Amino acid sequence: MTLQLTNVGLNALLRAMSGDKIIFSSVQIGNGDPQDISSATGLGNPLKTLTITKITVNSNNATLETSFNNSDVEAGFRLKEVGIFAQNQDDATEEILYAYGTEPEATADYIAASSGSILETQLEFSIFVGNAENISAIINESLAYATKAAFEAHVEDKGNPHEVTKEQVGLGNVPNVATNDQTPAYSEAKNLIDLSSGEKLSVAFGKLKKAVASLIAHIKNVENPHEVTAKQVKAAEEKRSHTAADITKGTLSVQRGGTGKSSWVANQMVYAQSTSTLGVIEASKYSSGLLRQRPNEAPYWGPVSVTGSYVGTGGYGSDNPNSLAFDDGEIPNIIVITAQNRNFITLAVLFPYAGRGITFNDSDGNGSPAYRLEVSISGKAVSWYSPKSAALQANNYNITFVWHALCK
Missing domain, CATH: 2.60.320 (mini-chromosome maintenance (MCM) complex, domain 2)
Structure with a gap:
């Protein structure tokens, strides 16, 4: 089954390409009759809502994985339609139909009722996301069966999830103390001295204590201990003023008393487009036009x-x-x-x-x-x-x- 973007899905994608997010929220399957994909807002006859277990984004597509079982399916049906839903970018409490796909009755997969046998399977759906970068999904981590992601996470867990003891691995005589919990004893060195390879930790820590204390004292010294001059750092005079004639480059914004533009089209009128921008009214197309304005709208030319x-x-x-x-x-x-x-x-x-x-x-x-x-x-x-x-x-x-x- 091929999934295609709906009109609202395409709009969400265009917004994502400009910086908004796409957060996929759920997958629905049903057996409704095919409908116009571009204007579709939901399935014709949704029968089951599936939660997303994993999302993978590659090139221009995102692959959504979901777990499905028929334990609550009372009557078998043909899987004729699939809908991918995402959060509304303007209201996260609402969903939009991002993509929709249909399959003819003759070739659609048959989902048997649970009275026959329990079916547990993983489904994958590939949908187009273009070059949008902020793509994610609401992942359900509380499924009855462990997902592939959960299994891989357990395999990669190095935090002793099975509580293996040091005796079991032959380290019974090693103190069970984390590196951050060690408490080495040392005395601050009297002078700033370089570290030496092979020396005891107590000596090295004493040298480091002296260096850190000296650095802190130096940083807190705001009296210019290095006697750097203004000329050395090419600093400007403490006080300096300018006139309008000194401004020879750039364009002043409206907020600074300028126009925000470096040039204008001849024979056009300028008006305040907003509190911080200026706009122009195109020259009248009438031989004897009148300048008009509706309440709270831009002025315009109209005929006499x-x-x-x-x-x-x-x-x-x-x-x-x-x-x-x-x-x-x-x-x-x-x-x-x-x-x-x-x-x-x-x-x-x-x-x-x-x-x-x-x-x-x-x-x-x-x-x-x-x-x-x-x-x-x-x-x-x-x-x-x-x-x-x-x-x-x-x-x-x-x-x-x-x-x-x-x-x-």
Whole structure:
């Protein structure tokens, strides 16, 4: 079975490549139907959770070992899916599905129920970790059977785990005293003298005592016993001041009164991007733009007004509204719509933020009263309709209408 990274697993790996940790926490097996690996967050039908006994990281992969037995399996099943879980990098109390693998029913291993016979086995899973360095796992050291790691640790234990006595190894006459517990007797030497090979420990320790005492006394002497001068260590004067003109290299940070940059793009405006950095606003793409700013957001350029046209479809009413989309996302305060036709006059004025509008239509030349339009805003679009007619909705069939919008 091949394990592949889920979307959340891939995100955890990318974060690990930037310094975060990946801590694998458990392995699950089950017999659920295959699912989309990239969006999977758990097994389709998890049947058993396995603890990790060992992790080995080689090149771009990590190998997880786990111990499995069927002592609590009441009904046999096909091992069709495996999931590798890791700690959530933002909340260690939660787990994420890092990798997931499936196997068809026909080729999946069969896990027998415990009523037949007890099965004890070691499982290994290889998963991709790239060049991430902080890879570890939560290891269960309390399994019923000794792991390979525990056995190797016992073999390498040099601390007499079986309590062998000195008599058993023929050292009955040797004092059982650790090196750190020995208490050699010695007197401090009167003068600083070099050590000599082959001399007694009491003499050597006396010389060392004299040397250590002399060194400690010398270190504590803060009166410049070697009479070193400031010129010898190339020290600066005790007091010295500078002017701004003395700074000829480097770039001052914002915290030091600078800009943090050595150059700027021409015709761009500078603003405080945060309390410690400066940002720039790109030059306006509009011939007569307005500088705008939403609450707690960066300033930006927006249009003063926009215009356009559309061809009427003949529909009207709440089921057939007209709609205008504004690409810059700036819903205007007022939209004025007129018809390009000399046989009749249509004038519609929309007030998007009030949710209302008015319309006039003089197709017979006898004048027209004002009618109300219903106006609404949805995302970047303004919609309107009249329940009375397409003419009053400014939507006469095959008539071109021109609109002008004033932005706030």
